Amino acid sequence: xxxxxxxxxxxxxxxxxxxxxxxxxxxxxxxxxxxxxxxxxxxxxxxxxxxxxxxxxxxxxxxxxxxxxxxxxxxxxxx
Amino acid sequence: xxxxxxxxxxxxxxxxxxxxxxxxxxxxxxxxxxxxxxxxxxxxxxxxxxxxxxxxxxxxxxxxxxxxxxxxxxxxxxxxxxxxxxxxxxxxxxxxxxxxxxxxxxxxxxxxxxxxxxxxxxxxxxxxxxxxxxxxxxxxxxxxxxxxxxxxxxxxxxxxxxxxxxxxxxxxxxxxxxxxxxxxxxxxxxxxxxxxxxxxxxxxxxxxxxxxxxxxxxxxxxxxxxxxxxxxxxxxxxxxxxxxxxxxxxxxxxxxxxxxxxxxxxxxxxxxxxxxxxxxxxxxxxxxxxxxxxxxxxxxxxxxxxxxxxxxxxxxxxxxxxxxxxxxxxxxxxxxxxxxxxxxxxxxxxxxxxxxxxxxxxxxxxxxxxxxxxxxxxxxxxxxxxxxxxxxxxxxxxxxxxxxxxxxxxxxxxxxxxxxxxxxxxxxxxxxxxxxxxxxxxxxxxxxxxxxxxxxxxxxxxxxxxxxxxxx
Amino acid sequence: xxxxxxxxxxxxxxxxxxxxxxxxxxxxxxxxxxxxxxxxxxxxxxxxxxxxxxxxxxxxxxxxxxxxxxxxxxxxxxxxxxxxxxxxxxxxxxxxxxxxxxxxxxxxxxxxxxxxxxxxxxxxxxxxxxxxxxxxxxxxxxxxxxxxxxxxxxxxxxxxxxxxxxxxxxxxxxxxxxxxxxxxxxxxxxxxxxxxxxxxxxxxxxxxxxxxxxxxxxxxxxxxxxxxxxxxxxxxxxxxxxxxxxxxxxxxxxxxxxxxxxxxxxxxxxxxxxxxxxxxxxxxxxxxxxxxxxxxxxxxxxxxxxxxxxxxxxxxxxxxxxxxxxxxxxxxxxxxxxxxxxxxxxxxxxxxxxxxxxxxxxxxxxxxxxxxxxxxxxxxxxxxxxxxxxxxxxxxxxxxxxxxxxxxxxxxxxxxxxxxxx
Numbered sequence: 001x002x003x004x005x006x007x008x009x010x011x012x013x014x015x016x017x018x019x020x021x022x023x024x025x026x027x028x029x030x031x032x033x034x035x036x037x038x039x040x041x042x043x044x045x046x047x048x049x050x051x052x053x054x055x056x057x058x059x060x061x062x063x064x065x066x067x068x069x070x071x072x073x074x075x076x077x078x079x
Numbered sequence: 080x081x082x083x084x085x086x087x088x089x090x091x092x093x094x095x096x097x098x099x100x101x102x103x104x105x106x107x108x109x110x111x112x113x114x115x116x117x118x119x120x121x122x123x124x125x126x127x128x129x130x131x132x133x134x135x136x137x138x139x140x141x142x143x144x145x146x147x148x149x150x151x152x153x154x155x156x157x158x159x160x161x162x163x164x165x166x167x168x169x170x171x172x173x174x175x176x177x178x179x180x181x182x183x184x185x186x187x188x189x190x191x192x193x194x195x196x197x198x199x200x201x202x203x204x205x206x207x208x209x210x211x212x213x214x215x216x217x218x219x220x221x222x223x224x225x226x227x228x229x230x231x232x233x234x235x236x237x238x239x240x241x242x243x244x245x246x247x248x249x250x251x252x253x254x255x256x257x258x259x260x261x262x263x264x265x266x267x268x269x270x271x272x273x274x275x276x277x278x279x280x281x282x283x284x285x286x287x288x289x290x291x292x293x294x295x296x297x298x299x300x301x302x303x304x305x306x307x308x309x310x311x312x313x314x315x316x317x318x319x320x321x322x323x324x325x326x327x328x329x330x331x332x333x334x335x336x337x338x339x340x341x342x343x344x345x346x347x348x349x350x351x352x353x354x355x356x357x358x359x360x361x362x363x364x365x366x367x368x369x370x371x372x373x374x375x376x377x378x379x380x381x382x383x384x385x386x387x388x389x390x391x392x393x394x395x396x397x398x399x400x401x402x403x404x405x406x407x408x409x410x411x412x413x414x415x416x417x418x419x420x421x422x423x424x425x426x427x428x429x430x431x432x433x434x435x436x437x438x439x440x441x442x443x444x445x446x447x448x449x450x451x452x453x454x455x456x457x458x459x460x461x462x463x464x465x466x467x468x469x470x471x472x473x474x475x476x477x478x479x480x481x482x483x484x485x486x487x488x489x490x491x492x493x494x495x496x497x498x499x500x501x502x503x504x505x506x507x508x509x510x511x512x513x514x515x516x517x518x519x520x521x522x523x524x525x526x527x528x529x530x531x532x533x534x535x536x537x538x539x540x541x542x543x544x545x546x547x548x549x550x551x
Numbered sequence: 552x553x554x555x556x557x558x559x560x561x562x563x564x565x566x567x568x569x570x571x572x573x574x575x576x577x578x579x580x581x582x583x584x585x586x587x588x589x590x591x592x593x594x595x596x597x598x599x600x601x602x603x604x605x606x607x608x609x610x611x612x613x614x615x616x617x618x619x620x621x622x623x624x625x626x627x628x629x630x631x632x633x634x635x636x637x638x639x640x641x642x643x644x645x646x647x648x649x650x651x652x653x654x655x656x657x658x659x660x661x662x663x664x665x666x667x668x669x670x671x672x673x674x675x676x677x678x679x680x681x682x683x684x685x686x687x688x689x690x691x692x693x694x695x696x697x698x699x700x701x702x703x704x705x706x707x708x709x710x711x712x713x714x715x716x717x718x719x720x721x722x723x724x725x726x727x728x729x730x731x732x733x734x735x736x737x738x739x740x741x742x743x744x745x746x747x748x749x750x751x752x753x754x755x756x757x758x759x760x761x762x763x764x765x766x767x768x769x770x771x772x773x774x775x776x777x778x779x780x781x782x783x784x785x786x787x788x789x790x791x792x793x794x795x796x797x798x799x800x801x802x803x804x805x806x807x808x809x810x811x812x813x814x815x816x817x818x819x820x821x822x823x824x825x826x827x828x829x830x831x832x833x834x835x836x837x838x839x840x841x842x843x844x845x846x847x848x849x850x851x852x853x854x855x856x857x858x859x860x861x862x863x864x865x866x867x868x869x870x871x872x873x874x875x876x877x878x879x880x881x882x883x884x885x886x887x888x889x890x891x892x893x894x895x896x897x898x899x900x901x902x903x904x905x906x907x908x909x910x911x912x913x914x915x916x917x918x919x920x921x922x923x924x925x926x927x928x929x930x931x932x933x934x935x936x937x938x939x940x941x942x943x944x945x946x947x948x949x950x951x952x953x954x955x956x957x958x959x960x961x962x963x964x965x966x967x968x969x970x971x972x973x
Contacts, residue, residue, distance in 0.1 A: 018416070018417075035416075037343075038354045038358060038359065038362075039339075039373070039409060041359075042359070042362040042363065042366055045363070045366065046366050046367075056363070057363075058204075058359065058360045058363045058364075059203070059204040059205065061359065061363055062204045062206055062355070062359065062360075063204060063205060063206050085782075268579060272579075483580075484579060484580030487578055487579045487580075514557075515553075515557050516556070516557040516558075516560035516561050516564070517560075517564075519557060519558075519561040520560065520561045520564035520565060520568075523561055523564075523565045523568075524564065524565055524568040527565060527568060527569060527572075528568075528572075531572055531771075531774075533778075534774050534775060534778040535774065535778075537778040537781050537782050538583060538774055538777040538778040538781055539781075
């Protein structure tokens, strides 16, 4: 993952899921974080959209399998 | 053919044997023939409709995938998905309008249309490749064990397994038979006996004692669970005999300490389906609406779950009760989490209280599900506060012979919950490292239980309680 | 050697598991039909002496057959002096296995007679020779070969909707071996093609009896028996359907065109039938009843003919009852009842039509005389209320019209007037 993206993402995750010590990995999924469910998922997406000033489509969100995919999507949209 | 019949057991045995004897590439064909054969014993005309719909979706998906980016592709998706939704809505509406239960929804309509919709949307979004050959696809749509009451399996989980010919080893065979037995046990010993008590309760609602109301109120959720999870066990067990592992539909729902958690543990394939294809898209569309968007998404999601069962006032009320409590739960969960973090000692007690409260909410909503009319539901709920007079007599009636036999449902339920817990912890296969006599005993006892069950089915002279969820 | 140990261990565990299934069935109250019958060289199918089990289809009741093969208390063949005996012949309605023994019509009647007319030197016994599924031919043979040994003064024969159909092989609806009679040159003769079942020899009966008694002890064995029975029936039905399909006929077409093919007993009960088959059955039935009347006259006993009708005739729910009768075009009193009454008149014996009286009782008291907790109301056999009502009706009629009972009454009054026992 890109360093800058990872740092900002980590901050978002820690806030949205209220886990101050959370460490991100590419392979991380909702299973790995207790507070990450379908409800908070959208909160996460909204926060990511605001932070990086990007916009996701439903199809893109549906295709996200893990944190790595999310980071890749963000990279693609920023470039 | 009904599920609890010797014919069905024979049919499964023969299909499984034919399936396993075929070479890997022939297996989808065997499964297809078996599934359509099964469907035809219910309704040959609708089997034709099923085939037609399957073929249309098959070609639609291939087109959508190959023409991605072109404007026609999403329109095809919308058209076919809308058509499917219309199809299922039309049947549900027809069932309600021809009152008195004249028209029964053809077998599996709710289940196979959902499979097709999920497949099309997945292909449209690119999360699943379109299936290139018609036979395995048609077998997926018509897969007979899941035709009666789900689970609603996704193409991405089913097709690869079928492509590999299913992994039918001895472990899975044992597990499959165990699950089938467990499913029938839940249905006949737990659900049917509780039904006797619950039916008694509903017949005596105006009696002035709180006993009938209380019995029905507290026992119906268990009855419904046993009935429905029993059906899921049978479906999954039969799938395992084919070497195909299907998705679980239940995960100890009564251990949920909040209504949100309950819905993550009950009818999981339906709720996850709705989450992926309704809730998420809807939430994405409303994500800028703030809290209102959240509430709208939760309510719409829940109401769809409710009317999926049917278009009656009872189901709508069921949905409304759940939706209300869900919204409350969702809106207050963040604050509650913070509170528990500050008072960890109270968490244990809160969990238990939560389980009790959740059970009451569930039972309240299911009262509208079960009661033949709104008035009856109101009477039952009113009856709960009727006080304790007449308690002794009412209780005596329900526990007197021969009614006392029905109460075996409760210890039986403890047994089945234990079995479920074992299944969740370590699966239902034979433990490894058993001495030879123990392994042989397990197999002979399993075979004995299976034969016993076949004899029970054979010896039946009259029709008995149908499975509740096979009507959806 | 290890393999034998393992086999033994497996066998033990499996057996324990089977035992567990048996226990489970008992705890859950799962019951199947018990075996109460045996083969007989003369009557072909009779109750098995000392058989024990449960009636499970209607009500739930423990049933015991006595050592003489009757669903009755233990009886001695030779009566004690001063005993007045009434022998009942009939089918399942009179055997009444759905209710406890002491609540059966026979026992209620016996107690009532003893309470009102019993005194030292005069007692009453109501001997219940009725058996489920019993036909007129079987009742005639039972009377001739068994009943007279008991020296009854009164014999009561109860006819029901199965009485006439079971006189004809083709119309017969009860699936058990039985002897048949025919009319040849205007005379009643035994059907030469009837043979007692193979298992009727005393050797076979003993062996089968032991096996059946064993089966009655274990639910698993009863389950096996019923499953095998049902399985055979289903295979036969499938064979029939395949056979019919091969012959190019559908089962529907056959029954519709040829209405003698299967005539419902209820229809025969209510209506006169033009078909030769039904008329033959009637003639056999009347012939057998004539023979019974001759027998009884020969033994100088008093014979009664009583008829028990269909469930609907005793249904106190008037709208339901009338709707049924109207929709089938039946009268309230069936053709059979009238024909039996005419026969009784010819033979000079009292006739008792139970149904109108049972209906009257049922309506006056607003109770159901038929039906149990596990059956629809007003269907099936007489329940406890029904049996008691029937006993009451019999008591009343015996007092009114029975010479034997009236004599007994007279003796009672005489002894009473004469003062306490000397």
